[in-house]
Amino acid sequence: MSATDILGFQHRLLSWAETQGRHDLPWQLNPTPYSVLVSEIMLQQTQVATVIPYFERWMTSFPTIDALAAAEEDHIMAHWQGLGYYSRARNLHKAARYVVEQCDGEFPSDLKGLECIPGVGRYTAGAVMSFAFDRYGPIVDGNVKRLFCRLFAIEGQLASSTVSKRLWSLAEQLTPATDQPLSNRRFAQSLLDMGATLCKPKSPDCTICPLANQCQALASNRVSELPTPKPKKTLPVKTAIFDWHLVDQEIFLVKRPADGIWGGLWCLPEYQQPLDQVAETKAIGRFRHTFSHYKLAAEVINMAQHRSEHQSGKWFALDTLATIGLPKPIKSFIEKHTAKAAD
DNA sequence: TACCCGTGGGG
DNA sequence: TCCCCAAGGGT
Structure with missing residues (x-):
């Protein structure tokens, strides 16, 4: 994409999100590196509506990273009960102790440093950069994968290295640099909102999509075929x-x-x-x-x-x-x- | 790379 | 009932 196309994409996306995006989620209220980390870990493979009450309880019981680092594991697991993927809770505990003990209580503020935190991968590192620090932090999650696969008519398995590299490359290009006028926090949130509420897996709202003009899947009538579905296996x-x-x-x-x-x-x-x-x-x-x-x-x-x-x-x-x-x-x-x- | 890791919402 | 799939990470 040309620099002009990229700017056009960013502005259409943010302008849409200004009125149609989500602005009142609990973790958007007063984002700190700790609260962003907690919400992002909880939101991994878990729907927003499910996470909200867990997030509220968690922040009440463990309001700071020091409180979490000092907490008992059983107390932590009790708060995670029912959310699933329980290694997330254990890793979050490890993450708190890591930041408190290895980083003097101060979160790393760069992608490499964030990815050293237990349970923090490439997506979560980018999310913390964007949401907590309002700095350059590309994100590729399920929403972004779906949005990009349609916008750029990307075929192939999402898990394949070629598709994954392509998606991350696009995210790196399309994410505004730290010192641009556009807010990285707003950009990341807009991407997620677009994927979650408009470019949905089923029956996306293409008729009101501000990016419809440049959507290659829509132009070739392949929206329902992208992203390429995973081959299904019968569960043992x-x-x-x-x-x-x-x-x-x-x-x-x-x-x-x-x-x-x-x-x-x-x-x-x-x-x-x-x-x-x-x-x-x-x-x-x-x-x-x-x-x-x-x-x-x-x-x-x-x-x-x-x-x-x-x-x-x-x-x-x-x-x-x-x-x-x-x-x-x-x-x-x-x-x-x-x-x-x-x- | 592909598998392991939970649970619930929605069509 | 069945199926997809959700702000992924670790190995």
């Missing part, structure tokens, strides 16, 4: 057995290791063995759950002799479960099977 089904011990309104839970699914959360003890190899069991119930990459068919039983094998386990009073993090399906199962006690 895994089975799991969970052990149920409920005595005097207390339940026995085990803290899951950090690396696997539901890392860092408290859960019913899990067993992989076939059920018929376990003696003296009582059926409690079953549930199904779909993850991003597999389906889980779970059975919950009571195995009297197995509880003592879990040194890491602890008993929790049912009315204290809100103070720790539990996997959503486990929490739902416990609530369902202890509901009668509340009446």
Whole structure:
């Protein structure tokens, strides 16, 4: 694109966002590097409406990066419970300690420095640059990918290195330099707003799009075909057995290791063995759950002799479960099977 | 590169 | 019900 085309793009985009963009999201109110980081991590692969109440609670409980760095992991996980992708919460804790201990409490204000923070990749580094510092920080997220793939009629898998390089290259070119009159913060927000509310995955509003004139997908009637959809795969089904011990309104839970699914959360003890190899069991119930990459068919039983094998386990009073993090399906199962006690 | 990592909204 | 996919990062 010529320099004139780039300026035209930037001005049409920002002028549209001035009236049609989002200006009242909680993390737009008084952005600091810390609040921007928290919101960006929460927003990874998670919808805005879902994040808002989590963000509000988080900033109330952990208002500063020092408060977060000093917090207990269980307290942190309790605040993340239900958001999913729990490594984000653990990384955010690491990030706080990193900035406090390695950076003297001061956020790096350049892309390279930001990408050294645990859980911060190229997108998030650009977002912090733009939103927190109002400086040059190109961003390529799902919204930008969709918008650019249509504007420039880019075909091919989004995950491929060629498409990825092309998208980042475009973002670097189209993002205004730090010292230009255009605000980097407003530019980044406008890109996201355009992708999220106008250039939507399904039924985009091309008739009122200020960029329709230069949209190559629209010109060639390929808007619905771009970006190129991912090849779909059928999810494998895994089975799991969970052990149920409920005595005097207390339940026995085990803290899951950090690396696997539901890392860092408290859960019913899990067993992989076939059920018929376990003696003296009582059926409690079953549930199904779909993850991003597999389906889980779970059975919950009571195995009297197995509880003592879990040194890491602890008993929790049912009315204290809100103070720790539990996997959503486990929490739902416990609530369902202890509901009668509340009446 | 492709897989792992959650949950919920909306068509 | 099924499917896509959401302000991605780590490995």
